[in-house]
Amino acid sequence: MSKNPKFYIVEASALPEIFLKVAQARELIQTGEAKTVNEATHIVGISRSAFYKYRDMVLPFENMMNGRVITLQLLLHDTPGQLSLILNLFAQRQANILTINSIVPTNGCAVVTISAETIGLNVPLEEFLREMRETRGVIKADILAGS
Numbered sequence: 001m002s003k004n005p006k007f008y009i010v011e012a013s014a015l016p017e018i019f020l021k022v023a024q025a026r027e028l029i030q031t032g033e034a035k036t037v038n039e040a041t042h043i044v045g046i047s048r049s050a051f052y053k054y055r056d057m058v059l060p061f062e063n064m065m066n067g068r069v070i071t072l073q074l075l076l077h078d079t080p081g082q083l084s085l086i087l088n089l090f091a092q093r094q095a096n097i098l099t100i101n102s103i104v105p106t107n108g109c110a111v112v113t114i115s116a117e118t119i120g121l122n123v124p125l126e127e128f129l130r131e132m133r134e135t136r137g138v139i140k141a142d143i144l145a146g147s
Contacts, residue, residue, distance in 0.1 A: 022054045069098065070125070071115045072132070075140040078105035082137045083112065089135060093128050094120040109139065143144045 012020060020125060025040040027033075030062040034040035051117050076082050081101075090097050096117040103111050 013019060017042070018046060018050055019054060019058045022051055022058045025051055026055060026058070043054075068119070069115055069117055070143055071113060071145040072129075073140075073142050073144050074112045074114065074132070074138060076110045076112060077137040077139065078108050078110045079137055082110070085135055085137065086112070086114070086132070089118060090114070093131070095128070096120060096123045 008069045014118060021044040021109065025037070026032070026046045028040040028043060029037065034043055037048055041048050074086065076086070089095070096119070097114060098117060099113075101113040117124060123131075128142060129143065132138060
């Protein structure tokens with residue numbers, strides 16, 4: 001891998017099968033379902049050399065963001081208590097809010113940007129984002145950045 005790697009977020013269905021199998025093998029090892037690399041690679045049907053070639057290059061998105069800072073941009077309906085619903089979700093999921101920025105609402109909608117640490121998150125990041133999107137009054141919720 002180069003000294004300055006470049007990252008992309010790619011839908012899993014667009015990845016070559018080998019990358020998905022490497023991720024599966026890593027998960028088997030991390031969960032203890034496989035005791036060795038040899039066992040994990042045998043279970044998923046790849047060679048050990050393929051595993052070692054790609055193991056540090058393929059990570060589930062939630063693992064990349066674990067313990068890091070994410071920045072979310074939310075488009076919300078401008079209704080009383082809407083921001084409180086969002087902040088409660090952060091509290092329930094134990095995400096530590098670092099900053100909150102908002103612009104003056106227009107046309108009944110407000111744009112809010114929230115940066116938070118995800119180290120204490122008690123659900124996978126993808127589930128947290130899904131819950132955010134399903135919260136009443138949320139029109140759109142996207143991750144802008146992560147570090």
